Amino acid sequence: MIVMKFGGTSVGDAERMSAVMDIIESHLSREPVIVVSAMSGVTNLLIEAARAASRGEDRVYREAKATLLERHLQAVDQLLARSVERVEVAGLIEDRLHDFELLCRSIAVLGEITPRGYDAVSSIGEQLSARILAAALSARGIRARDIVATQLIITDDHFGAARPIMDLTRERVQALIPPLLERGIVPVVTGYVGATKEGVTTVLGRGGSDYSAAILGACLGAEEVQIWTDVDGILTADPNIVPEAHTLDELSYEEAEELAYYGADVLHPKTVAPVHQAGIPLRILNSFNPSHPGTLITSSPSPNRRAMPAIISTKGLSLIGIAGNSQEWGPLVGARVLESLADAGVDILLFTQPLSERSLHLVVRRQDQRHCVRVLERALSGELQRGIISHIGVREEVGTISVVGRTSAQPAQTVPRAFAALGRRGTRVISVAQSASEYNISFVVPEADVDDTVRYIHAELGLDMAGGL
Numbered sequence: 001m002i003v004m005k006f007g008g009t010s011v012g013d014a015e016r017m018s019a020v021m022d023i024i025e026s027h028l029s030r031e032p033v034i035v036v037s038a039m040s041g042v043t044n045l046l047i048e049a050a051r052a053a054s055r056g057e058d059r060v061y062r063e064a065k066a067t068l069l070e071r072h073l074q075a076v077d078q079l080l081a082r083s084v085e086r087v088e089v090a091g092l093i094e095d096r097l098h099d100f101e102l103l104c105r106s107i108a109v110l111g112e113i114t115p116r117g118y119d120a121v122s123s124i125g126e127q128l129s130a131r132i133l134a135a136a137l138s139a140r141g142i143r144a145r146d147i148v149a150t151q152l153i154i155t156d157d158h159f160g161a162a163r164p165i166m167d168l169t170r171e172r173v174q175a176l177i178p179p180l181l182e183r184g185i186v187p188v189v190t191g192y193v194g195a196t197k198e199g200v201t202t203v204l205g206r207g208g209s210d211y212s213a214a215i216l217g218a219c220l221g222a223e224e225v226q227i228w229t230d231v232d233g234i235l236t237a238d239p240n241i242v243p244e245a246h247t248l249d250e251l252s253y254e255e256a257e258e259l260a261y262y263g264a265d266v267l268h269p270k271t272v273a274p275v276h277q278a279g280i281p282l283r284i285l286n287s288f289n290p291s292h293p294g295t296l297i298t299s300s301p302s303p304n305r306r307a308m309p310a311i312i313s314t315k316g317l318s319l320i321g322i323a324g325n326s327q328e329w330g331p332l333v334g335a336r337v338l339e340s341l342a343d344a345g346v347d348i349l350l351f352t353q354p355l356s357e358r359s360l361h362l363v364v365r366r367q368d369q370r371h372c373v374r375v376l377e378r379a380l381s382g383e384l385q386r387g388i389i390s391h392i393g394v395r396e397e398v399g400t401i402s403v404v405g406r407t408s409a410q411p412a413q414t415v416p417r418a419f420a421a422l423g424r425r426g427t428r429v430i431s432v433a434q435s436a437s438e439y440n441i442s443f444v445v446p447e448a449d450v451d452d453t454v455r456y457i458h459a460e461l462g463l464d465m466a467g468g469l
């Protein structure tokens with residue numbers, strides 16, 4: 001039995017879902033358990049709409065509902081044209097999006113999104129994509145059933161980034177999944193979603209479908225967990241930026257964990273631990289190029305593989321600055337900021353507090369910037385009134401670049417050479433975070449400089465050469 005997770009771009013429309021079904025069909029003999037993300041962009045839209053509702057902007061969530069309805073129904077029309085399930089699936093989509101509208105309406109009345117409300121809204125996308133994919137598989141003659149993971153993944157009530165309770169989850173997974181497989185049914189499970197013991201819906205954190213796949217794989221003792229995305233595995237750089245980037249064929253769990261920790265998108269940071277503990281191989285594959293072997297992560301990668309660092313970059317982030325001008329400014333301000341944003345479901349990707357300057361900086365997703373400033377203005381209204389804080393605002397659009405790992409030829413050179421590349425390129429570095437090892441470093445730079453700087457670092461590390469180092 002294997003677990004196959006398909007990300008948002010891989011299920012972005014009817015055509016992509018058809019390609020995914022071809023991939024599933026070619027793996028049927030390995031008893032696949034499928035995990036799906038929401039169609040690309042859907043979770044963002046749901047969250048934006050809920051936040052707009054909290055500001056009383058009714059029009060935004062009504063428009064979001066119409067957009068989501070049209071997009072999903074279009075996929076249904078194309079995939080289920082001749083299916084008996086077509087009407088039922090369309091009905092479910094309408095019902096779920098009606099629930100979404102009701103949720104937004106109550107958020108508008110309250111004037112705020114509770115952590116629980118955030119999870120209820122943001123988990124809707126996976127329910128729609130899983131239902132459509134399961135019905136489309138059935139229409140192809142492959143018996144399939146969608147399962148909302150509220151039934152499977154039991155978590156604590158840390159809304160926004162809930163943590164699984166593994167023994168309870170294992171019990172549920174073991175009770176529900178093997179009987180389906182025995183009957184030749186392909187389970188299609190919603191990624192990202194879980195529920196508390198009491199049955200209240202939770203989510204595992206943005207990008208958390210990878211984590212869902214790893215949790216299910218560990219609970220089922222899967223042969224392999226496959227993460228199907230839109231690039232050929234983990235590469236020396238994002239191939240959309242550096243076309244000559246090379247795939248890292250093999251990594252150890254420890255290397256992958258470090259990479260995922262710094263790497264934001266390509267692999268959710270929590271994904272490696274469950275499969276590492278269970279000793280299950282993890283593979284990153286490309287649903288747009290399924291014959292490519294991708295990246296294989298195991299406990300014992302081949303000793304003569306080429307060791308190459310990876311440059312992981314993320315755009316679409318914002319730097320938020322909080323400035324103070326009083327003697328009362330102190331570390332407690334930072335603590336308040338972190339606490340209030342965690343409660344409001346805003347991920348902080350980087351945080352610096354140079355006390356000497358009475359300021360602090362946060363990096364958040366661009367999508368979260370407006371909400372983040374609003375939450376901070378509320379949480380710190382006392383400090384703003386008393387003049388302890390003089391300003392809270394968006395400073396600039398930024399991206400992060402992380403360089404993780406070492407080269408076989410010059411193991412200790414990764415960090416100095418990354419710095420040299422920044423110097424040559426003249427990139428303004430806004431912030432730096434380095435891990436305890438000399439093999440990892442992350443930079444925050446202006447967004448407009450990300451692509452060019454990634455290309456400079458890739459060249460400086462000698463990674464452009466044919467075949468890599």
Ligand code: ADP
Binds near residue numbers: 229
């Ligand atoms: P999914 O929707 O399948 O979960 P993500 O968008 O979360 O996919 O992650 C894959 C993306 O990660 C790629 O499309 C690519 O733009 C980005 N990425 C950044 N750096 C790298 C890298 N070094 N190797 C592979 N992908 C990278």
Ligand code: ASP
Binds near residue numbers: 008043044210
């Ligand atoms: N749909 C969720 C998100 O966009 C989870 C995922 O795609 O992994 O964050």
Ligand code: MG
Binds near residue numbers: 268
């Ligand atoms: Mg992802």
